[in-house]
Amino acid sequence: MIRSEQMLSTVDMIEKENLDVRAVTMGIDLMDCRCSGVTATCERVRAKIGRHAERLVPVCEEISARYGIPVVNKRIAVTPAAYIGAGFKRDDFVLLARALDSAAADVGVDFLGGFSANVENGTCEAARRLMLAMPAALSGTGKVCGSVNVGSTRYGINMDAVAVMGQVIRDLADSSADSGGFAAAKLVVFTNQPGANPFMAGAIHGPGQHEVVINVGVSGPGVIARALERKLDTSELPPELQELADEIKQTAFRVTRCGELIGHRVASSLGVPFGIVDVSLAPTPRVGDSVGEILRIMGVDDIGAPGSTAIVALLNDAVKKGGTFASQNAGGLSGAFIPVCEDNELAAAVEKGTLVLEKLEAMTAVCSVGLDMVAVPGSVDAATLAAIIADEMAIGMINNKTTAARIIPVPGREAGEFVSFGGLFGESAIIQVRNIGRSSRFVSFGGKIPAPLQSLKN
């Protein structure tokens, strides 16, 4: 028997605290769409996506209405395009991106991820051509997102690919200068990229997955923030940190359960297997839906003040613990995201100058993703971007975790100026990058950073 106060707290989670299912993402394997010519391949890609994803949006809406829980984004993740288009020319990859874009538009999803390649141990020709096609492919389409896995704990970091990605991000930003470099927001560079991940821009349907699958990303930083506030308000003595961690854990359990329920219902209604729940705190620019706010509630007056990294570590771990117990299959990125533009409190901390790039990087060592949605000055050159990426990848490689970089150089604007990408992508002041142009000798060596030792862990 569920007690009345439990019922009311569940109602509040959804009505007042921004609990939602952030993304229902259908993974579709496109390996069998490859045929001799690019035109025929594109046609088969469109047909297969249409066949499987035709009912995705209406079914999500129906389940969402039945259960009274918003499903914010409906998305598709596909086999990394470098596999589908191996042997294609650079321009053919652009055509493939357009086919993916129109397939996504046909079925009405918000985004499609998988214009991607894995080059963790070296760059094959197909991956190279795909990476070079990225500026035209991503700036010329609306819904297609791309990602490149440039490193892993197993293989080290492919620094040649990192250098290319620095340039690709520059080109993407320049090609979308009128929207503040927004095209760069549709590209993520990874180390240890998970093969099944519902969150954009890094969603792919990697090798070793089902033919078609439903993965779900939950969120709810607002729910955690309100739960912590209640805990602080109602405790007779100030709670100790393990009590706050426990509150986060229990709340993450409840949040994840909603995603698990909706995901299972969507999958069974579509007749496809249910894959994973990504147990994540993904903020939105809405007030009261912020991870940064949780840091302030947990005791730093300004985000970025000493202690911020320790709080993110506690938060990330507690979210994983609660979420994994709630789900039959937790996966993806699972943890706390700190995407600057998408989180109004993090963005405000950048504007105020309390959160600097170096501290943000430190926090990414213990969060679940990395340098995410960070707007940097348009004057940052490709080599410096590559070096920022290399630093972030090194954190993931050494710590055996996923790290990612989604950096947006905003053309024509400098640190402290403002950029707005609209909707869930949010807005932020542009963060200062120190020592611009001081890393090019390092980047120009190329080659790779060897795989790290898995013992003598100090």
Add this chain to the structure above:
Amino acid sequence: MTTPRNHFIISILARDRVGIIHDITRVIRDMEGDLADTRQQVLQGYLSMILCATFPAPVRAEEIRSHLVAAARQDDPPFEVSVRRIPAPEPAATAPVADTYVLTARGQDRIGFLATVAGFCARQSINILDLSTMVSDGSYVMILLVDPGPDSRMETIRAAIETFNRENDLTLVLQHHDIFRATNEIRML
């Protein structure tokens, strides 16, 4: 051959005290009554109980009532008892159980709150299966377990709730019962 048995529904209102359930159920046992579903609640020191039971065929409703009334002790206010013979319930239906929902209503405490919400449910053909209300932080809270009927009506009902919330000084929220189970129980549905 076993004696045929008749089905009865019994409702009792009495002031709550230690041993009252024993006094009531002892009477039923002594009359060879066999209890099926029962519910009881205590509010403001008063107990309300509703019981389904079968009794051997010769036992009549009035007989059960008078025995139960007599179960009151001297210092108890009189028990209010009503007993009604009902037809034997149908065997468990094979049709799938309809989805149940939880409707919560919150607003300032005022006369007619419950009637307003119940009126809304009646107009929308929403069947109320269970309801409880409480006063919390100066506002009145109702929690209703409801059966809104087929899924196809959900869109209409949600639109009606939106209109209702705009036009009234209280807020209705309708959510599937599974959400509450998923977020509050260890076992996954």
